[in-house]
Structure formats: structure tokens, C-alpha cells
Amino acid sequence: MSEYPFLDLQALNAPFSQQIRQAADRVMRSGRYIGGPEIDAFERELAASAGTPHAVGCANGLDAIRLILRGLIELGRLSPGDEVIVPANTYIATLLAVTDCRLTPVPVDPDEHTFNLSAPNVEAAITPRTRAILTVHLYGRVAWSPALRQLAIDRSLWVIEDNAQAIGAVSDTPGVCSPSLHTGGLGHAAAFSFYPTKNIGALGDAGAVTTHDLQLAQAVRAIANYGSDRRYHNIYCGLNSRLDPLQAAILRVKLPHAAAIGAARFARAACYNREISNPLVTTPAISPAVHDHVWHQYVVRIADGRRDHFRRHLADHGVATDIHYPTPPHLQPCYRGTLATGPLPVTERLASEIVSLPISTATSVAQAAEIARIINTYR
Ligand SMILES: *Cc1c(COP(=O)(O)O)cnc(C)c1O
Numbered sequence: 001m002s003e004y005p006f007l008d009l010q011a012l013n014a015p016f017s018q019q020i021r022q023a024a025d026r027v028m029r030s031g032r033y034i035g036g037p038e039i040d041a042f043e044r045e046l047a048a049s050a051g052t053p054h055a056v057g058c059a060n061g062l063d064a065i066r067l068i069l070r071g072l073i074e075l076g077r078l079s080p081g082d083e084v085i086v087p088a089n090t091y092i093a094t095l096l097a098v099t100d101c102r103l104t105p106v107p108v109d110p111d112e113h114t115f116n117l118s119a120p121n122v123e124a125a126i127t128p129r130t131r132a133i134l135t136v137h138l139y140g141r142v143a144w145s146p147a148l149r150q151l152a153i154d155r156s157l158w159v160i161e162d163n164a165q166a167i168g169a170v171s172d173t174p175g176v177c178s179p180s181l182h183t184g185g186l187g188h189a190a191a192f193s194f195y196p197t198k199n200i201g202a203l204g205d206a207g208a209v210t211t212h213d214l215q216l217a218q219a220v221r222a223i224a225n226y227g228s229d230r231r232y233h234n235i236y237c238g239l240n241s242r243l244d245p246l247q248a249a250i251l252r253v254k255l256p257h258a259a260a261i262g263a264a265r266f267a268r269a270a271c272y273n274r275e276i277s278n279p280l281v282t283t284p285a286i287s288p289a290v291h292d293h294v295w296h297q298y299v300v301r302i303a304d305g306r307r308d309h310f311r312r313h314l315a316d317h318g319v320a321t322d323i324h325y326p327t328p329p330h331l332q333p334c335y336r337g338t339l340a341t342g343p344l345p346v347t348e349r350l351a352s353e354i355v356s357l358p359i360s361t362a363t364s365v366a367q368a369a370e371i372a373r374i375i376n377t378y379r
Contacts (some may be wrong), residue, residue: 003069003318004371006357010197011362013203016253019132022205023249032245042248043208045255049168050190052210054217057243058224061164061180061193064207065134067241068089068189071219072132073101074236076197077158082131082150082269084160084322087117087143088347090136092329094162095339097191106130107330107339114138115299119147134219137166137183139284140199140262140296144186145173152176159187163210167200169190177212184210189220194247199261199296200254203351206247262294264361268368269295272357275372280306280379297324298359300375307353317374322356330353331345 002185002302023378027038039057047055050278056063058128072078080102086094088107098105108125111118115138122133131154135143152159159176165184175186182191194206222229273286282301287293300311311321330348357371 002315002320004320004363004367006320006356006358007360008198008362009201012201012360023253024246027246027249030245034242034245036245037251038244038245038360040251042243042252044257045252046184046192047115047210048210049182049255050184050210051175051178051182052185052190052212054212054214055208055210056221056224057248058207058209059241060205060207060218060244061162061191061195062081062093062097062207063224063239063241064191064193064209065094065162066100067209067220067223068191068211068216069097069101069103070236071175072158072221074219074223075215078103078131080258081129082132083129084132085117085122085125085130085166086134087136088328088330088341088344089136089325090138090162090324090329090351091164092332093136093164094136095329095335097271103132105339106128107328107341107344107347108348109344110138110351111345114137114141114143115284115350116141117148119145119151122148123151127156129156130155132160134160134162135187136162137169138165139152140166140169140294141184142166142169142171142183143175145185146173149173149176151230161190162185163190164193164195164198166294167198168262169294172292175212185212188213189216194251199265199294200251200258202247202251204244204247206243206251206294208243224309255271256360259291260319261361263290265295265298266290266293266361267365268359268363269293269298271365271368272298272372274370275369276300276375278376278378280310281375290348292296295359297356299324299354299356301350301353302355303353305350305352307355311355313378314371314374320358323354326351330362
């Protein structure tokens with residue numbers, strides 16, 4: 001193992017180990033291994049934290065997005081073939097959910113400083129078939145603004161948040177249909193992932209949907225449970241994508257710490273931004289509003305084809321790094337030539353320049369300062 005691991009999951013969960021054992025024991029003794037009080041309580045607590053009236057647990061983050069889109073289709077609000085605007089530089093799950101529902105993803109270049117969708121780029125991609133914006137709070141930074149909000153309202157677009165990376169982040173701009181400022185409450189509906197590497201991670205797969213819309217919440221809940229609205233009565237051709245009560249109980253231990261985890265990650269990001277001083281390394285934009293970014297990833301840019309050389313320098317000094325993501329979805333073999341995209345120069349350039357540094361709470365601020373010093377010796 002390197003001296004500075006990228007993400008030590010065991011160390012990340014160690015502070016919670018006693019509470020996690022107690023939570024698991026509670027589930028064991030309850031005899032409720034599907035649904036039950038831990039699921040109900042987790043859904044209530046997640047909805048409260050996102051500022052939405054409804055939350056529905058599900059199996060993972062990809063399913064959370066699929067369930068929202070399937071729900072909107074079942075309710076007649078979206079139809080197969082409708083266009084959904086997505087950031088081109090997202091993780092492929094965002095697009096897989098769209099194509100799985102036979103909707104048409106329209107990948108759009110991000111703003112190169114925030115890595116997120118911008119209103120002008122979204123507006124330029126709108127066609128008469130555009131029905132929804134699937135905004136991704138990439139790397140933990142809120143992808144929402146007064147201009148995006150106004151655009152969604154003016155064009156009557158559904159706003160769906162892919163909140164896999166930004167649990168606990170707070171926007172300056174209220175939601176499209178509510179005063180909520182929390183990610184997960186900004187759109188009509190939002191998808192959460194609790195994959196173990198996320199800011200709030202389960203000990204396995206887990207996900208959830210939050211929404212302001214009772215009908216959509218009911219549709220999502222039914223679709224995730226075989227399309228069943230009551231026992232042995234199936235109103236949709238559904239799937240099995242239920243949240244595991246064991247994971248729900250574990251997530252209830254960690255969920256109250258979402259804001260603190262975001263703030264701890266911000267402290268590491270602020271250290272990097274303060275200490276990294278190397279003309280070959282571009283650090284990410286950091287806003288003084290501490291809460292609008294929970295730093296799921298800390299991503300620097302290395303230009304001129306030197307990225308691999310830079311990563312080797314860090315590896316030689318014991319610093320593990322990663323790339324999120326080396327190949328954008330539209331260039332993946334499964335999508336090659338099938339997505340109707342214009343040129344995506346920003347996405348493709350970013351994919352060749354980005355490097356993620358260790359940022360989790362398992363990396364101390366002092367270690368971040370040491371990593372910055374190692375970066376400053378790169379030539
Ligand atoms: C992790 C992630 C997902 C998928 O979540 P899973 O729980 O792994 O299915 C979707 N979108 C983004 C942006 C993610 O980072």
C-alpha cells in the first residue's frame with residue numbers, strides 16, 4: 001500500500017465501527033430483513049436532510065436514476081424518445097439510466113472551471129424534443145444556478161439531480177419547485193448513491209430517490225418492488241431494487257455526519273489550494289461559500305500530455321491518484337457512434353488532463369500539505 005492511499009475504506013468506516021455493529025445487531029434481532037422500521041426511519045431522515053417530503057430507498061444509484069425516469073414515463077410525463085440533457089463528463093451511470101429507459105441522452109460540454117453544466121451550454125442544446133435536465137453535482141460541487149433554474153422554468157423542463165457525489169451540499173439558489181437549498185431537494189426528484197466510496201457510503205450497494213412529488217414517490221416505490229402497489233397486485237412491469245435494511249441501518253449511523261464530512265473534505269481542499277504552487281498544475285476553483293461543494297473528489301489539471309508523467313512522479317513518492325473519468329461516456333464502446341452529440345472539446349480535453357488527489361477524511365490535513373509539497377517538486 002502506498003504511503004498516501006487514494007481512499008482507505010476501512011479507515012473511513014473505523015470511527016463508526018461500534019455504532020455500525022450495533023445497527024447490524026438491531027437488524028439481526030428485529031427479524032425484518034426486507035422493508036421494516038430501519039427503512040422507514042432512513043427514508044424519513046434522508047427526506048428531512050434533502051428538504052423533500054418523500055424519499056424512497058433503492059438498491060443503488062444507477063437504479064435511483066432509472067426509477068425516477070421510469071416513474072416519469074409511467075405517469076405519462078416523459079415518453080420514450082424524449083431528449084434528456086446530461087453533462088458529457090459525468091460517470092457513465094447517468095447516461096445508462098437514460099438509455100435504459102429508451103430516452104435520448106444529449107451530452108453537453110461542461111463549464112471547464114466548475115466541471116458542471118452551465119445555463120448557456122444547456123440552452124444551446126435544447127430542441128423541441130427536450131423534456132428534462134439531468135444535472136450532476138460532479139465531484140460534489142452544486143450544479144445549479146439562478147440561470148439554470150430560470151431556464152428549466154421557462155422551458156417547462158423536468159429537473160432531475162444526480163446527487164450521487166454531493167450529499168450534504170447546499171446551493172445558493174433555491175430549488176426549481178421548492179425553497180429547498182439542499183442537493184437532493186433542488187430538482188423535481190433526485191438520485192442518491194451510497195456506494196462505499198461516496199461521501200456517505202454503505203458497506204455495499206445502496207441508493208435512494210428523493211422527490212417533492214407524491215405521485216412520483218409512489219410510482220418509484222412500486223416500480224422498485226416488482227411494480228406492486230399492494231401485495232400480489234402489480235400495476236407496473238417493475239423490478240426488484242429495494243434498499244437492504246442492513247445498509248439502511250448502517251447509513252442511519254453515517255447520514256447525520258454528511259455536513260461534517262463535507263466540511264472536513266473542504267478543509268483538505270483548502271489546504272491543497274493554499275499549498276499547491278506549481279505552474280504545471282491547475283487547482284480547482286474554490287468558492288468562499290464553504291457549503292456549495294462537499295469535495296467528493298479534488299481534481300487538478302495537468303496540461304500538455306504530461307498527466308501520466310505527473311501521476312508517475314506522485315506514485316514514486318507514495319501518493320496514489322485516480323482519474324474521474326479517463327473516457328467520457330460518448331467515447332465508450334457501448335455508445336460509440338450512437339449518441340447524437342455535437343463536438344465536445346471541453347469534455348475530451350478535461351478527460352486527458354484531470355487527476356484526482358486523495359481527499360477523504362482518511363487523509364489528514366497534514367498529509368494533504370505533504371502531498372502538496374510533493375506536487376510542488378514536480379518538474
Ligand atoms: C456513483 C455514481 C452513480 C451510480 O451509483 P451506484 O450506486 O454505483 O449505482 C451515478 N452517478 C454518479 C455521478 C456517480 O458518481
